[in-house]
Every structure is written in C-alpha cells, then in structure tokens.
Amino acid sequence: MPDHLKPFVVKIVPVVASRRGALDFYYPDVDGPRPAVVFVHGGPLPSGVTPRPRDWPLFQGYGSLVSSQGLVAVVVEHGLTDPTRYPVAAADVAAAVDAVRADPRVDPSRIALWFFSGGGLLSADWLSSSAEWLRCVALSYPVVAVPPGWPVDERFRPVSAVRSAGALPIVLTRAGLEQPVVAEGVASFVAAAADVEVVEVPNGRHSFDVLDDTDESREAVHRAVAAVKARLVEE
Template sequence: MTAARPLIGALALLVLAAPLPATPALADTAPWSAPATTQRVEEAKVFRSGDADLSGTLYLPKGGKALAAVVVTHAAGSPSRASPLYRHLIEMLPAMGMAVFVYDRRGSGASGGDLKTSDYALLADDAVAAVRMLKTDPRIDPGRVGVWGLSQGGWLALLAATRSPEVAFVVSISAPVVTPDVQMMFRSANALKVQGYSQVDIDQMLATRKAVDDYMRGTSDKAEAQRRIDAAKVQPWFPLTYMGETVRDRDVSRWRKEIEFDPLPSLETVKVPALVLYGAADPVVPVAISVERLATITPRRPNLKVAVIAGADHGMQTTVSPKDQMDPARADMAAPDAAEYFAVLASWLTAKGLAAR
C-alpha cells in the first residue's frame, strides 16, 4: 500500500490541476504558454441505437493506440455531453492514456429518440450501442471498453454490463442500491429538511409520494393519488419533490416502469471488474443502506470494489452545501472536486490495466 501512494498522489494532483486552463485563445497565444504533454483530440460521433441516432464527442490522446475507453451514462439531471459533471473525465482520462465518449441522452441535445417512452433497459442499451461503436475504432482496444455513470447513470452502467458481454468494466458513482421509490422518499425528505420545512410538511410530502407510488403499484386508485397531489402542489416545497401536478395513467407512466427496479440483482450478475463509489456526505442517496446491501454480495464478487469517499456529496463534491446541491435549479451544476475520488478512480483504473500512464 505504501508504494502506491506516490502514484495516487501524483495522479490526484494531475487531475486537480487539469480543470484550471483559462480561455483557450489566451492559452494559445500568451508568451508564457508551453506545449502540454498530452494533446487531446476531440471528434464528433453519431451512432445508432434502436430507433434513434445519438450524437456525442470522443476525446482521446493524440497518437494514442490500443486505448482503453469509457462510455459515459447520464445522471438524470445531466443529459447533455456539455454538462459540468462530465468535464473531469474529459480532462482526466486522456491524460491517463484513455479515451472517453460522452453523448447527448436520447431526446436531448443533438440526439434523437424520446426519453418519455424509454426505460432503464433502453437507456442501458444506448450505452451498449456506444460501446459497440467504439470497438470499431482502430485506436480503441475492443477488449477494454467500459461504462462510467453517476446517480441514475450509475444504475445504467451496471445494467449495461448485465445486458451485454461487450462491456469490459464498470465505474458506478452514487447509485443507490435500493428501489427508486425508496430512494426518492429519502431524497425528498432530506430536500425539505435542509430547506427548513417542518415535520408536518415532510409528513404531507411523504404521504403524497406514497399515494402516487401505491397507485403505480396497483394497490390504490388514481383519484386518491390526484387528490393528494392537488393538496400538495400549492405548497412552496412541492418543486423540491420532482413530482408532476397531474398523475399520469399507470399504463403509460415512465415512473411505473422505474419504481420497482432493484439494482442489487444486477450487481449479482456483473462479472466484470466494477468500482462502486459513494460520498460520505450524500443527502440524496441512502449510502449506509446501500453499502450494507452491497456487503451481502461482495464475498461472492471478488471483482467488485466498494468505497465511500470522505466529505463527498452526491456529485463527488466537497464544497457545495446540502441546500444548494438539492436545489432543482442547480441539478446540472455538479462538478466533482473531491481529491480522494480522483485518487481512488485513478488508482483503480491503473490497477486494472486500463490507464496507459
């Protein structure tokens, strides 16, 4: 362990330094500028998945050959390839001798398709299609293409590995190992707490969510769910819950397709190397419960590494208050800054033979 620390420290410093470049024009012309060791190449790519053409950008070190590559799956609130959440991968991985592909989620940006008619399986298959596309690139090692995802993207990364043997490894960040209904109860309660709402407000919110969830499960009727929503939607805390003002019919509701998805069985079937990380200060995901559930399968999964990053939140940040990170208006503003996260990720990629340097 002692011998590995200089490498981890050096890689962490490299990553922490990477996001600092100023305006590209200034960097190119300033008299004090110097050529970077790694020249990063950016290439637009379009690939087909099911009924949609999806668009993204491939980033890789100039002149690289037989590169390991990462496909990025999306957090629910970060559907664009330009999201700040993915910037650290774009700057970090090519410097480590790896390629990374970030695309616009179906129905977003330059990608076709319709998110409303999708489910987790379809979104995971989109990632698999991206993996398959990268395998045809002569600069990419077809045996070393994996998937990275955060939050909902962490679920999708794991699911992609269960749906295709072409996924060589998985990095799953802040993905709750509970069903979505349990996770949203946890998240919504904490969102109201950090905003200073009373327990009465929290209880009303939880009862409203439960009524909608019960209808989606088929154990309650739609009228009762809508009555609860009508009473809640006039409350100032309602936007913090991510619930719509109208209860959709369960036969066409996307939430109905998601509500009972349990990621733990997926982890049981993932045989490829997998890194699962959480933030110790995450108010969005029930980390303690997730780690406890994962502990039931890790003895049977020697390729599975689980770690909790000190001081990190849901987006692997250490500098954002719980109130700000749970503000819906800031949903696409997360940008990882936890040094330990960078170090653990870099160390794992190196240990698995994926990083060239």
C-alpha cells in the same frame, strides 16, 4: 450558478472532444488502439435542460482527465428524460458501446463503463454480462435501487444483477453525506458484490466532484480513475 455547471474539482488540461452524433470522444496523445472508458450520465433529466450533460464541466473534466492517462474517454448522451425511459436510455448506451468498440483508435477488448447518479440503474444490463471485453464497471454516487414511486422496469435492478456479476471488477465511489434512499441502495449493492473496490468520500455529498472543492474530493476522483485504469491495462 446551477450545481451541474460548477467547475470540476480536479485541475485538468482541457482536451477538445471529437463529437460524433451522441458521443464525445476524448483521445489521448498516444499511438495505437487504447482501452476506453465510456461515461454514462445520470438522470432522469428533462429534455429542455441545457446545456446537456456532455457539455457540463463535470464530464468534460472526467473526459480530459482520463485521456491524460493514455485512455480513450467517451461521454454518451442518452435519452433518460423521465423514469419510464430507462429502456430507451439503455438502448442508447448499448449502441454507444458498439460504436466505441468499432472506433479504430479503441482497443475493443478493453472497455470500462462508468455510471453516475441516476444512470446507475442502467448498469444492471452490464453487471450480468459475460462479455470478456468488459473489464470494469464503475459507479459514482449511483442510484442502484429504484427510488419509491419511480415507474421503472424490473430489468433495472443493479442490486439483484450484481449477484450475477461474478468476478467482474467493480469500482464504486461512495459519498459519505449521500441522500439516505441512495445510501441504502449502495450499502445493499456493496454487500451483494463479489469484487468491488469502494472509494470512500466521507465528507462528500452527492455530486461531490463539483459540489465539494476539497482535497478529499480530488483524492477520490484520482483514486477512482487509477482503479479503473488498472483494470483496463492489466493482463
């Protein structure tokens, strides 16, 4: 079985997503507009790979888990098919955020963005945002420094952008057995951030939330979800 199709490490009650275009909405079973978490998958991922990320157990798991917490979860399908397409993916994510905020079941003043792996470079635009409705940026085993040889526009430099993030809350999940090139970028990012909660997974690998079926992994997922929720519901 390919790694990306392995089960999510947390046992969840599956929620059937409402698919609208490039977005999968996981709605909670509660009334009224609710805060929303927008999940941004990693990459670059060749266009021929199937199933696409929003159909992976990982994102179906996070979507179901977050909706069980009384929040709207949204998984975005974006066009990061090679390193030159970060601007395309960034435009897809921006359009997705606009659509999420316009949804009548979403509180548009309480949004979190959660980036995974190679999608981490897409966080740069949002880290320097001054939007009051952006309550949290979360990152899981993120690529936050451009790997050697990747032809990526200067715009996508989270380590630089986070210096302008001010008091924007950040929740970062760090895998202890991360690839060295990724780990170095994460260390620089954490050192530069003003307000960051680091969820450590000492024995976790990149994609620990499907690769490492351990209590440590499950605890890290729950802690990260709780930290993001706390930022969304606080006054």
